[in-house]
Amino acid sequence: MNRKLAAFLLFLGLCLLFQIAFSIGLFYQNTLNNERTIASIETRIALDLSRLKIANKKFRTAADPTSIQQYLHDMNETLQQIDSSVLVVSLQDISIKDKNVGQATKQRVLKSPEQDVGIEVQLIPINWWASLTLVAPLFALLVSGLRYQYPSVKKSNRKMLEAIIPEPVIQKLIINLKDKSIKFGTHGEPILLPNKPFCFYAALVDYCSQTDLPNLKHNNEVPNELLLIANKYFYRLIELGHTKRKRPDFSANLDKTLSEIRSALDEAFKHNSEMKEQFYPPKAQGEGSRSKMHNYAIINQQPELVEFIGK
Template identity: 40%
Template sequence: MNDEKYKFNARVAISALIIFATLQSISAVFQLMGAHGSRHHALDNLERRVVLDSAFLDIGNATLLTPVNSYAVKKYLKEINGYLAKTNYPARVKSIQAVSQDSFSQAFSVEEEVLLTNAEQEISVTFASMPLYSQLSFSVWSFFLALLVAPLYAVKQSKVKVPVESEAITLPPQPKLVINLRDKTLGNGVNGTTVVLQNKPLCFYTALIKYCAMNPEQALPPHKDVPGDLIILANKTFGRLIELGHTKRKRPDFNANLDKTLSEIRAALDEVFNGYSVEKERYYPPRAQGEGSRSKQHSYALTQLSLEDVEIIGN
């Protein structure tokens, strides 16, 4: 009788061992599948984030033969990876345009280099993630505990939990120019800073943005008359101010005192984008460099701007 009891307990224990080993294997397969899907989803989100941020990052330009600003890139990598670490995000950005962060976690050893495309050029980015096997979980103690209670259960169901996909990261909002014709202000859309502009510079700047977006290759030398199409856009904006009840004065001469008008616009942008010097550049009418013949090559056109980069309220 003792032999029969011993054999019965042995069969139960062996059966339990086989069952739990099988369930553990199935669980491992599902964990690997979930980890693979989670990593793929995380990298997709991170790629989109880097493409959006690249418009505000000084990564150089192959067409214009401008170099990469290594300091700015390293600072960006440190900030974004710091945020990803705080949120336990399963991926990191290791390098952009061959510029790497000074220190990088060795746990993220699986690298993937991709070419991302923004409006101007291709960007080489290396993403890093943890090996899939690092996502596996197995408790030896719980396994042996199951064997101890195996005689009480002939068959035990085991629930296999598939890891939930990581949530998409949400990084702080990027400054964006906001032109509000209703209160005649410029803002950055982030911290509430606004600056009131007079009618003439406000109308001219609003028209300049629209004109440059429609004519990205058109140079605007300050020593020549303002193009007729730009004047028409400025007059339309002035007409809108009249409709909004801001003025009843006669239409200003947008060809007169152009340097003063541009100076007032730049001063307002300096205040609106205080602390956001990199983001300000795309909105800033360039200043003339040098004197005499060299200044004749100057253009105050906004060559890196599209209408999607600006919000115009009350247009």
């Protein structure tokens, strides 16, 4: 086999290999993005659940299909604006009018204190031409050219790889529902929490990351949206087999709950105290009535620095 034919076959093989790798990566990235979008949809519906007119057997209320369809239509318009490949097609068996029957769907169940709410989402497939890339032939051409033009390329690449400094690992706050613990960083020690403070803190982190300028004051009642998220995490603990106890009242004894949370965070961040502030519910400043006016919401919270496990 002559040199030119060998180079050509190597180019074709590498081009196919890089194209397959790119397509697989695109598929898994799309799957991951879809799961994140579905989780955001579930959270959004959980926050809006109190004002949605869906059927409720417990309270014997009937659904309002028109308002539900309009709600789904508005949500899908928002999803399309961000080029999402996920659409919400049904909520509690009330479907949108222009549902595409031929596309794949996923069923999810949103558990709330009053009832389970069924959600059906539709996944928009990626067009096959979207997985084609010019990067594959360019890399193939580069590698095959180096292979035949520079015999010492392997030795040079080895030296280059050894010289590359690995990127620093991003340290995150990990909220683990599987063992009811919180920890900071990959080498941090997990700190276990009782049901009530654990669920309330998970909900507080979730709520503050989704709310612009959250205003949580002691002299006001805990927002219903925050309570709904806390209840959702409590029922998730039941699903994971952690507890069979009665659902706690998350709006009662707020000072004690926040105190337990701060104590656990102090322990979790004992070696990274400079990072604690953005995950820490601020303490009240002053005494008497002034202490009831402070905002215990988590400020400057970066969602990308929080990881939920078992959510």
